[in-house]
Amino acid sequence: MPENNEHENPASIRGKTVDDISRRRALTEKITGADLKKIGSFSISPESASKNIENMIGTIQIPVGIAGPLKIKGEYTDGEYYVPLATTEGALVASVNRGMRIIGLSGGARTMVLQDNMTRAPGFRTGSITEARALVRWVEEHYGEVKEKAEATTSHGKLLKIDPFVVGRHVFLRFYFFTGEAMGMNIVTIASEAASNLIAEKTGATLVTMSGNMCVDKKPSAMNLILGRGKHVQAEVVIPETVVAEKLHTTPSKIVDVSYIKNFLGSARSGALGFNAQYANIVAATFLATGQDAAHVVEGSAGITTVEMTKSGDLYVAVSLPSLPVGTVGGGTHVDTQREALNIMGCFGKNSAKKLAEIIGGAVLAGEISLMGAQAAGDLGKAHKSLGR
């Protein structure tokens, strides 16, 4: 009868003060017998995380290592950056760091953000395929009205476009917003809901779900690979053949082979949406460090690495991440340690979200170079053994 014993349930204690946290943790310890001293000993202020958690009992600490300098030049980056990586996968920081050194020895990488938006796709049910088409037409004809309704809910979000998708008598409307320095899911959900209620009201359709899985939020999808979501980030570098030889102990041609067989043949045959070596590792480590939504690693794992020989025999490597959702305000970015991590890279203020995206793009590039180089040199197992990965 849990309803009658709520004092026995730590999850039933409300409140966000340090005292609330302590009581909740103490009760958890009492019930489960677990000692939670380390979880309970944290340096962030609960206030900084008050919007990020309920039923807080403390913090999980993820070790953070520093990699760099990462020399990149993009639209919002130009210089050498140190990149904090929060991970528990041994060898990962060393691997990325090695890749950054190689990028540096190659004169630095070029980075860019090709596209920048956040999406939400509510799903409507109408009475027939005719009504479904009518809904789409209504939206096209009243786009201004819909935009106004959506944008009235937010000071930062700007509606960019709406893509309609009809399945039988159902309609999915994929709303695209520019959301400034915020990753923007929150903004977009609220703005799309206002617009969707208007559409439902005017067309008589039923708004069945505010998130119709054509957003696509946190599920692997061809949609996001094809059309993008969040930032579409690219980064590239040309690595001189001599650097490949000296630092990676292999040849450009062998790395091209690894890329071809691993990233294309293997991914193709396995029905994969990621044609890359390890985007997810670097995306996860930078996302955790900087307060991004860890579940968005799903989107960030999709993308295509291209590895090519140049005419002069050097190695061209580029990464292309069409759906990297990142921000520098909102979400977990205000938690004290995450804010510090953002500060390491100077990621605050105008255009800092794009700056962060470019830096992550460069770090992902470093990770690809290092891992493919290790595989080409036959070192994968060895690295795992010696560095305890």
Place this chain on the structure above:
Amino acid sequence: MPENNEHENPASIRGKTVDDISRRRALTEKITGADLKKIGSFSISPESASKNIENMIGTIQIPVGIAGPLKIKGEYTDGEYYVPLATTEGALVASVNRGMRIIGLSGGARTMVLQDNMTRAPGFRTGSITEARALVRWVEEHYGEVKEKAEATTSHGKLLKIDPFVVGRHVFLRFYFFTGEAMGMNIVTIASEAASNLIAEKTGATLVTMSGNMCVDKKPSAMNLILGRGKHVQAEVVIPETVVAEKLHTTPSKIVDVSYIKNFLGSARSGALGFNAQYANIVAATFLATGQDAAHVVEGSAGITTVEMTKSGDLYVAVSLPSLPVGTVGGGTHVDTQREALNIMGCFGKNSAKKLAEIIGGAVLAGEISLMGAQAAGDLGKAHKSLGR
């Protein structure tokens, strides 16, 4: 000239002591101008994380909330569990907690692990399609020898089988191991490498890449959805119609509609591999809390939720996650705070990895119920607004 100024580069400082960490952090602060006091103030012992990180400068703290009790019965679970969730997504803990309460009011959920293995798929190049087939046959005929070679590298890993995939003159061998309480990537990589070297030597093939992306590690893939990787976890519950009405303020039929339109129509049309509402959120939060590899959220986001009306008008909900890679030893599970989180659920000792998988399955089920219920009741935007999600 970074090579000459290595003392200026925090990433060049070696060593894993608290002093090394402090020096590295101080240097990072000096170079970047960032104040890293909070990152530098942590309660875990660097020793507990020594195999998990290089170039450590401190820790990122992720707030952890407690949800529960989660009442489940499975092969390795039987009772009420409190589940730690590390996240910065506001409303998530509250949402999961609500789902758990509904599960409790419904008499609890049933959980199970259908399959349990870890995979690695090296890629070989041979000289022709004839040689490719010969390689496959050699492996079939010498399976015992290959198994012996692989298992000689590990005290825990047991080779279960090898699936061959031929693409032109290339061969991918997908090794499946049972790895006990460890998630097992490390074990499997080393064991597969030993076996692969033997195969390359005996057949004359070139081992191009130890990880040929048919593993498939940390990339979204139909392969893992179809064949599974890690634990295949399932959980189910029947929620009485009255509980749906009172606690979710909606009807079973409306939730069935949300599932149909969102999880099936929307996911189908977007070419998604996740036919669910929010697996990734709960997988990420439990993975971070318990020291799993955050990049494995990619695998964990794939899967299929089934929502059906029972004959008596109640609501049947099941989750099916075919590729959930989790362990209770190795990786980040030994970091102090993560170990404490595992202790909350009693996840140590024999079969604890399966126990953990079942608990995560139950938590994922709770998340599905709560989010689909909120969407059916038209509450998604509201929840985000009031809880700051």
Place this chain on the structure above:
Amino acid sequence: MPENNEHENPASIRGKTVDDISRRRALTEKITGADLKKIGSFSISPESASKNIENMIGTIQIPVGIAGPLKIKGEYTDGEYYVPLATTEGALVASVNRGMRIIGLSGGARTMVLQDNMTRAPGFRTGSITEARALVRWVEEHYGEVKEKAEATTSHGKLLKIDPFVVGRHVFLRFYFFTGEAMGMNIVTIASEAASNLIAEKTGATLVTMSGNMCVDKKPSAMNLILGRGKHVQAEVVIPETVVAEKLHTTPSKIVDVSYIKNFLGSARSGALGFNAQYANIVAATFLATGQDAAHVVEGSAGITTVEMTKSGDLYVAVSLPSLPVGTVGGGTHVDTQREALNIMGCFGKNSAKKLAEIIGGAVLAGEISLMGAQAAGDLGKAHKSLGR
């Protein structure tokens, strides 16, 4: 030494007259020992097929059955149609015919074409990600010029838009054309090539391939499922519960179950892009009858069937084929027998391509109803046995 014995090679005989065909066939008979009398005895005039084949030796005859009447109402259809189906799969015509009878008993189906275009996507290589973005911008800024160049090659094709996709330093431009009554691949290839040569010349990029597999022509792809190609056709019908009972010997609820388990659960778990029962069968049979490109069955097999109970307990069924490439001029539509088949449905003149698409949509709907009904009634194996399918 085949080069020296070209008179011995039937494939080396040029010419398109009946005599050329006979000589070629006779030589084939001589060399292979096969009797080709039936292949050699045909009723079409070689002139009607002169642009459709090289090295002709005769014809393959595919039996054609008639199904109908199909009662439909759409934008370009209104009435009862008889549909020719060319197939060698026993039971298929009977199955479709049964579905049409049920549609008729339900008052007819509604059909529509939601979208109508043909695409081609050349692939360019540039020197860097910066140049790739510059190419995209050049196209945006010179859209009028590009459009003019493309349309100068055709009297029927109108460029609708260009979607750019960047992968590293490569750019794919997906050209969308309206092509009137023609399916349009030919028109689109030539027009896109003219435009692409202009773009390559002006930007300095290399046009590597005129068809960069983002068209996507004749490969299964999420792209076409999501964005469409050719006609996006929909058709729907509400079948009274009594008709389901009397004619399909089952219940609406059982058919909903078949659709859910087969078309959604099964297709989801197998990583399929077709969430339907048998689109490909009906698409193939109508395509063969009417001179469409048989390889386009690949595109036509993708799509989503929705089966739902209405509030009054009847059965709502809709089909959604986002990528059905069809035409009534060009290609095989001028071959005598295929032209006759088009005439059966009155598919000639203005808007006849859309009319044909709507009729095929209705026939596909009939096929879905019949097959799902048979499976719900447990008759699949029986039908195959008795009708020799």
Place this chain on the structure above:
Amino acid sequence: MPENNEHENPASIRGKTVDDISRRRALTEKITGADLKKIGSFSISPESASKNIENMIGTIQIPVGIAGPLKIKGEYTDGEYYVPLATTEGALVASVNRGMRIIGLSGGARTMVLQDNMTRAPGFRTGSITEARALVRWVEEHYGEVKEKAEATTSHGKLLKIDPFVVGRHVFLRFYFFTGEAMGMNIVTIASEAASNLIAEKTGATLVTMSGNMCVDKKPSAMNLILGRGKHVQAEVVIPETVVAEKLHTTPSKIVDVSYIKNFLGSARSGALGFNAQYANIVAATFLATGQDAAHVVEGSAGITTVEMTKSGDLYVAVSLPSLPVGTVGGGTHVDTQREALNIMGCFGKNSAKKLAEIIGGAVLAGEISLMGAQAAGDLGKAHKSLGR
């Protein structure tokens, strides 16, 4: 009131004699006003097609061209073959023929069938995830009994294995049969149904659908790309650099580029399951000529072409079609013209299905070489223009 006017409906006339066909056609002409003289003038005997069609009114004639000789050596082929291609796509026969000439000048191609089976996957519903697992275990423990039941229905089919897939409380059982010279869908459906009825009876599960879309029959799917269905065919050739220069007017390196950018980058970014240039065209043309099921072009369009430079600068090309369903008995193979087409290649008797599969593999290889060569030489548009494609 169609029921009362059945004499007015050609689809209501039963019977398979020439006279029935004539009456049906005459009535169709009368109702629709279409002249069906050419459709009505055919050389096949209706008896040869009696199991392939209902409501026959005549035949559609597809022009067939001859390509060859195709020089190949495999397990069931050794020599020079002429390949009939039924198509209405201008330039296709010429293109394939050119590819075959290049194969011949390169000393011939190597072909093989790696795997050979036909599948069917019924879908069951049970009461719970526990019952779902119990069903799987029952099948494992009673495999002999299940096999006996299945094989009792057929003299040719041999059950090879059953792969279970569990989704919540639903179970899909993928049955794999060897079906000799038949493509085997029919055999497999009937045999699986017998086995499924036994399983349903013994376990109490409901057999919801005999074809649960995990077969996967005629829908594009990662399942078939990964696990195969029908024959897994491969073919390869090494083309000397001089032949590439003289006959394709390009270089090996340029063709490698086309393959990389088109077949890998383009297909990857579009979420495609076909990493090839034009498998579907050749599969369709050979399938139509030889009486295969045209809807199976869907399966045949999936697969991976590998194009690589050899150390000596020559061009290695291989095709890999994991799911090519073909047979030489049953289905449309007995229609007179189709039988003649099979005779051209000597495809009758023991192992002729595999022989046919190898020949198609070689023809597909020819098509890839020719099309990629044309694109590398910049000739695609030109070919379409001059040959009327």
